[in-house]
Amino acid sequence: MSQEVSKKKRLQMIVKIFTKYKVIQNFTQQKNPDAVRTAFEELGPTFIKIGQMLSVRTDLLSPAYIKAFKSLQDNVKSDDFSEVKALLESEWELAISDIFTEFEEQAFASASIGQAHRATLKSGQKVVVKVQHPGIISAINVDLALFEKAIPLFAKIPETKVIDLRSVLREVKTSLDNETDFLKESKNAARFYKNNNDWHEVKVPQVFPEYCTKKVIVLEFMSGKSLRYLLEAPKNEIAYENVSNQALKKKIGLLLVESFMKQVFEDGFFHADPHPGNLFLQLLNPNIENLATERVGRFGPFGSEATWKTKTQLPPYRVVYLDFGMMGNLDDNLRGKLTDTVIALYTQDTAAVAQAVLRLCRQEGPFDEYRFHDELEQFLVEYYHLSLKEIDLQQVLSQVIGICNANNLQMDQAVTMLIKAFGTLEGVVEELDPELSMMEVLQNFAQKYFFKQFDLKEEAKRQGLNLFKNLRSLPKLPEKISNALDTVSNGKSRVNLEINDQKQILDRLEAMVNRIVVALVLAAVILSSSLLVVSSPDAQPKFVDNLGLFGYIAAFVTILLLSLSYLYRRFKK
Structure with missing residues (x-):
């Protein structure tokens, strides 16, 4: 109730x-x-x-x-701490004081799913505790x-x-479902940390899985300010050393694009909501020497792992990724299809672009391949004379999606999420560095991924087998040509024609035939009713006259209904 x-x-x-x-x-x-x-x-x-x-x-x-x-x-608005405390202690089955030496009662951030509190573990590690709003899942289910x-x-x-x-x-x-299950988010955070922490100037907070539940997630506290702070800062003000905010914006814009492309093409696991609220900027003390960064690498035929430390002099700033509720997954097969699409765009091969896009979609209704190819070609020709810097990647992707939807093609959900993330990132990069071409960076990463996946030995084997098959078929070629000429000369050849929009044409023909049949039936009814009424002697029984009149009325009502139906269809169009 x-x-x-x-x-x-x-x-x-x-x-x-x-x-x-x-x-x-x-x-x-x-x-x-x-x-x-x-x-x-x-x-x-x-x-x-x-x-x-x-x-x-x-x-x-x-x-x-x-x-x-x-x-x-x-x-x-954030929830009252008494509700938050009750939820936390219920999830952990421990008092807050058993886990933390400090816990700020006032949330420093609150969004629709949950709110975040600063805290300090018994070990002295500063963390952020993200907790769901009580009752949020039932409220979402009602909606x-x-x-x-x-x-x-x-x-x-x-x-x-x-x-x-x-x-x-x-x-x-x-x-x-993904965003309200913090256990999923904690696994996403751990995977993203492994892939991206200390990659160039990128930092990712470490997750503490022992304290994570479906309603609570505990992450390493990362100092810094929202990227919005840099976007709104004066352009010529010095950010560090002799680097202005304007120059820093350009550096971070390029870093974000390269980081995103790395996530897509190398990791197959990307942050799907990279807006300024989920990106922090840390400005470090330039006098402090950068510490060695730990790297994990794989080598050998069995994918053995090794860990090593390298000292790399990095600039005194870091970009921190936050909030891992919305993440995208791309398997090798899907990344291969995306790579084919990008390379086909780069080489201006319209037919290859169309085939690559079709591989990324599923058909949701009647599909006319000729119309699809024609619309895609008309759109792409406009971009072929432009340099990579002049191409608006988000606009290209959006237009391609529009053409697909107009032709009853539905993009793979992972690709849709990727395009949404592209759009979000492009908005941020546009503010940071309007001159940066995402298409240039995308093309470089796509080519790198293509050559990484390219196996010369396997490709040589495949082409060798194709050549061998063709050589085996070569002696039979004169015989096949002779048989084809005999068939034509004997009048036994047959031509198959494929008509575009065949179903629509057949439906239209069926409607026309139905109208002709109805017209003939009405004419017959009117003619027979007239004969019954006027051509019989006066001694004719009364019901015969009534039958003729009924025929007139039925024909009139039918004609009236058909006329109204026609006018309605015309008005609707």
């Missing part, structure tokens, strides 16, 4: 906020994106996630809406249940028919 009451109250809140900001009117007409974004932020994590999912649908949303949804923020029930109603709005709402709901459920 209490759940039904909460659903009722939540529904009332959603209706109230939707009405206040005119969400449906603004969204369907693509007007006032800031109002819709504010409404989604007020409604919390479920709607924020829906907005983030839609932020890559350039085929559905205007650029203003794409920009607004990418900037969705989820800052909320998802309401959204699922509302899908048939939304389907009545013509503008929403182009969106697969059930697919969006599945994606939102999966994403929120």
Whole structure:
């Protein structure tokens, strides 16, 4: 009963906020994106996630809406410490004082899923304790249940028919499930730490798995300020030594892009939400010598591991990654497909680009390959005369997605997440260094990955086998040509024609034939009714006259209904 009451109250809140900001009117007409974004932020994590999912649908949303949804923020009021303490001690089955020497009661950050507190372990290690808001999972489940029930109603709005709402709901459920399970996030953090900590100027907080549960995650405390601090700092002010903020922005912009490409092509595991709030900047004392960094490497045929230390003089700043709830996975097969796409774009091979894109998609409806190739070629030709620096990578990806969706092709979910992360990162890099070309960096990493995966010995074997097969078939070639010429000369040749949009044409022909049949039947009814009424003697029984009149009325009603149906279809178009 209490759940039904909460659903009722939540529904009332959603209706109230939707009405206040005119969400449906603004969204369907693509007007006032800031109002819709504010409404989604007020409604919390479920709607924020829906907005983030839609932020890559350039085929559905205007650029203003794409920009607004990418900037969705989820800052909320922190919970009372008594509730937080009760949840923590319930999860750990220990008192807070048994684990920490210090624990700040006031949260220093609070988002829609949870809030973060600074603390110090008994060992003296400073940590951050991220704890879920009590009751957040049940609140999200209420939203998802309401959204699922509302899908048939939304389907009545013509503008929403182009969106697969059930697919969006599945994606939102999966994403929120990952973000509300802090055990998954702790595993993501540990994997990301192993892959990226101390890679160039990148730092990643260490996770303490012994204190992590489904509702709590404990990470190493990393000092620093949000990257937003650097973005808003005066350009010519000195950041360190003789390096200005403007120069530091360029360095960090390049570092972020190279780090992201490394995550995608080398690790196959990337941070899917690299916005300024999840990136910290540490400015170190330049007088302190950089310590040796520990590296783990693999070598030999059995993938043996070795650890070694190298001293590398690095500049006195570090970029720190935070929040590992949204992460993307790319297996070798998917990375290979992405690499093929990038190399085909670089070599300006339209046919190869089309085939590579098709390999990244699944068909969700009628598909016309000729139309797809034609639309893709018309789009790509515009970019072939541009240099890599002039190519807007996010725009290219967005346009390709739009062409795919228009042709009933759905991108792999991992690729969709990758493109969303690209868009988020591009927005940050654009502010740091507008002149930096993500396409140049992407092409370099793609080529490196391609040659790394390229096995010369295996390729030589494959090509050798192909050559051997062709040589075996060569003696039979004259015989096959002779047989083909005999077939043509004897009149036994046959030509197969493939008609584009065959199903649509057949449906149209069927409709035309049905109309002709109906017209013939109506003409027969009218003619027979006329004969019954006027050509019989006066002594004719009355029911015969009535039968003729009934035929007239039935024909008239049918013609009227057909006319109204035709006018309705014309008006709808």
